[in-house]
Amino acid sequence: MLRLRNQFINKRLSCFAGFRRGTSSVRLHVAAVADIKTEDTKFELSTVAPHGDASVRGTSVVLDHAASPNKATVTRSIVFVTSEVAPWSKTGGLGDVCSSLPLALAARGHRVMVVSPRYKAYPEVIDTGVRKRVGTAEVGFFHQNIKGVDFVFVDHPSYIGRTGGPYADEYGPYQDNQFRFSLLAQAGLEAPLLVDCEGKGVYGQDIVFVANDWHTSLLPVYLAANFRPFGVYQKARSLLAIHNLCHQGVFPPSTFDELNLKGWWYGAVEFQYPPHQRKGSYAEEGRSVNFMKAGITTCDRVITVSPGYAEEIQTYLGGWGMEGMLTSRSPVLNGITNGIDTEVWDPQTDKNLPVNFGTEDFVEGKRACKMKLQEELGLPVNGDIPLLAFIGRLDPQKGADILLEAAPQLMQQHDVQLVCLGSGNKDLEDGMRWLESSFRSRSRAWVGFNEPFSHKLTAAADILIMPSRFEPCGLNQLYAMRYGTVPVAHKTGGLKDTVIDFDPWVKKGTGWTYTSCDAGGLLYALGHAITTYKHHRSDFVDLQKRGMSRDASWDSAAQQYEQLFEWALIDPPYCK
Numbered sequence: 179m180l181r182l183r184n185q186f187i188n189k190r191l192s193c194f195a196g197f198r199r200g201t202s203s204v205r206l207h208v209a210a211v212a213d214i215k216t217e218d219t220k221f222e223l224s225t226v227a228p229h230g231d232a233s234v235r236g237t238s239v240v241l242d243h244a245a246s247p248n249k250a251t252v253t254r255s256i257v258f259v260t261s262e263v264a265p266w267s268k269t270g271g272l273g274d275v276c277s278s279l280p281l282a283l284a285a286r287g288h289r290v291m292v293v294s295p296r297y298k299a300y301p302e303v304i305d306t307g308v309r310k311r312v313g314t315a316e317v318g319f320f321h322q323n324i325k326g327v328d329f330v331f332v333d334h335p336s337y338i339g340r341t342g343g344p345y346a347d348e349y350g351p352y353q354d355n356q357f358r359f360s361l362l363a364q365a366g367l368e369a370p371l372l373v374d375c376e377g378k379g380v381y382g383q384d385i386v387f388v389a390n391d392w393h394t395s396l397l398p399v400y401l402a403a404n405f406r407p408f409g410v411y412q413k414a415r416s417l418l419a420i421h422n423l424c425h426q427g428v429f430p431p432s433t434f435d436e437l438n439l440k441g442w443w444y445g446a447v448e449f450q451y452p453p454h455q456r457k458g459s460y461a462e463e464g465r466s467v468n469f470m471k472a473g474i475t476t477c478d479r480v481i482t483v484s485p486g487y488a489e490e491i492q493t494y495l496g497g498w499g500m501e502g503m504l505t506s507r508s509p510v511l512n513g514i515t516n517g518i519d520t521e522v523w524d525p526q527t528d529k530n531l532p533v534n535f536g537t538e539d540f541v542e543g544k545r546a547c548k549m550k551l552q553e554e555l556g557l558p559v560n561g562d563i564p565l566l567a568f569i570g571r572l573d574p575q576k577g578a579d580i581l582l583e584a585a586p587q588l589m590q591q592h593d594v595q596l597v598c599l600g601s602g603n604k605d606l607e608d609g610m611r612w613l614e615s616s617f618r619s620r621s622r623a624w625v626g627f628n629e630p631f632s633h634k635l636t637a638a639a640d641i642l643i644m645p646s647r648f649e650p651c652g653l654n655q656l657y658a659m660r661y662g663t664v665p666v667a668h669k670t671g672g673l674k675d676t677v678i679d680f681d682p683w684v685k686k687g688t689g690w691t692y693t694s695c696d697a698g699g700l701l702y703a704l705g706h707a708i709t710t711y712k713h714h715r716s717d718f719v720d721l722q723k724r725g726m727s728r729d730a731s732w733d734s735a736a737q738q739y740e741q742l743f744e745w746a747l748i749d750p751p752y753c754k
């Protein structure tokens with residue numbers, strides 16, 4: 179039964195190779211990604227290890243001057259433009275980062291705005307009354323200031339009132355995503371000029387823009403095409419933050435007509451795929467409008483969310499077709515490991531937990547959380563059994579299918595409980611249901627998006643499984659370590675930067691990583707983790723303690739962002 183299911187999933191995975199009309203993502207070589215061998219690539223080493231973690235690489239940001247832990251030495255006006263911002267909209271880590279990083283920068287003294295769509299009538303968000311014609315559309319701006327950050331919501335009928343999520347509903351991606359997000363990028367450029375935030379005046383033109391992922395990666399193009407030639411934003415700079423290169427915003431070439439750009443900008447947004455990557459009717463010649471490509475080739479600097487991922491996206495296996503362009507921009511490409519919101523994710527104060535705990539009392543605290551969760555889920559209540567957890571989008575990226583393949587052997591060989599939380603791909607959702615029904619006495623699967631439950635599960639679990647095929651940074655392993663949950667992760671991207679392998683001889687490390695991206699590799703690493711939990715308990719407790727004491731805050735990352743802003747302003751605009 180399982181073999182049949184896995185064959186089915188594998189078949190579905192191979193179907194992802196190539197384009198699908200109307201989708202906003204490009205899935206070109208999933209099969210190859212499954213075999214990413216990042217250890218084979220060699221890079222020059224620098225001397226900085228962000229957060230004191232495993233990564234020591236040339237793509238890290240080395241500060242030019244002494245670190246200023248609390249306040250920025252130079253303050254700037256910074257505008258993030260993003261399709262998601264938590265808590266208003268969140269389908270994954272993008273939403274988390276686009277609220278927690280701006281808050282950290284504002285706390286350091288910067289004036290920070292976040293521009294995002296108004297997908298719903300958010301309470302306490304106020305209509306500024308500002309309206310602006312952008313191309314053929316008219317947008318409005320709503321506003322709320324929280325802890326010094328101006329959250330500005332763009333109002334347009336194409337955002338509000340959709341039945342599904344921000345990008346898709348049950349029938350697939352919205353067919354007007356190219357319009358919706360090109361509009362967002364343009365509105366993001368208008369907001370600092372027009373929106374007077376609580377009487378403090380408009381932000382003006384001296385701005386550092388941070389566009390995020392494909393949805394807003396046309397921002398640098400609009401800056402160069404529709405503003406700079408008219409004398410606006412001469413001193414502004416644009417950075418493109420890549421949270422996930424797999425999703426690129428690929429559309430038919432005819433899309434260009436909807437983008438409010440003069441014809442001579444077509445070359446900036448076009449991407450022609452090489453023959454072996456072409457599929458689909460509009461891609462017979464490999465031609466497409468590719469939002470991500472447009473951003474990469476026109477922004478002033480490219481940032482990605484870990485140094486490890488910054489390396490991987492410059493390789494064939496991790497570049498999703500963009501590796502050539504990213505390599506050509508490597509002098510301005512850096513990786514900064516994400517931080518987390520340490521107020522939202524604090525086991526000492528988290529209101530979602532039945533029992534709060536800190537570094538001193540986590541053994542009892544976590545045990546109580548585990549037993550409460552077992553009771554709630556109808557699992558046998560047992561404080562001693564290792565509780566394994568998986569939390570994530572059910573997408574080929576996250577490797578849930580690898581976990582499903584490993585599950586029978588895992589459950590047969592080890593006396594463990596396994597609880598999964600996730601939603602997304604329908605086959606993988608069915609796989610989760612199959613897992614629960616097959617191992618009813620020891621496993622549960624919550625199919626859906628449930629934030630409070632993700633906190634409870636993170637606190638209750640002993641081990642968090644992250645079998646991601648690729649992972650630009652990954653936030654769950656960071657949350658897990660802060661909650662005394664030990665990650666077992668595939669050694670890729672940000673996971674290899676943030677999870678330090680346990681070394682029993684010198685008693686170092688915060689988790690286990692494995693290199694073979696398959697069920698065997700995962701089982702091997704889980705075997706170590708479970709054995710350590712059961713037979714070397716004090717080592718396991720020390721591992722938990724090291725994870726909890728790790729600096730997960732944005733402090734260090736925010737300073738590295740400041741450094742990039744400074745470097746961006748030293749250089750002339752890349753695209754005038």
Ligand SMILES: Nc1ncnc2c1ncn2[C@@H]1O[C@H](COP(=O)(O)OP(=O)(O)O[C@H]2O[C@H](CO)[C@@H](O)[C@H](O)[C@H]2O)[C@@H](O)[C@H]1O
Pocket residue numbers: 269270271272274275421422483516569570571599600601626627628629632649650651652653654672
């Ligand atoms: N069913 C569910 N219920 C409740 N919560 C759920 C959930 N499924 C996911 N989440 C939450 O969504 C967030 C996911 O964050 P990740 O960093 O793992 O993923 P994502 O791939 O979306 O982000 C991309 O951007 C981020 C940010 O840069 C990178 O860390 C990452 O590698 C990259 O792929 C976490 O806060 C997680 O708890």
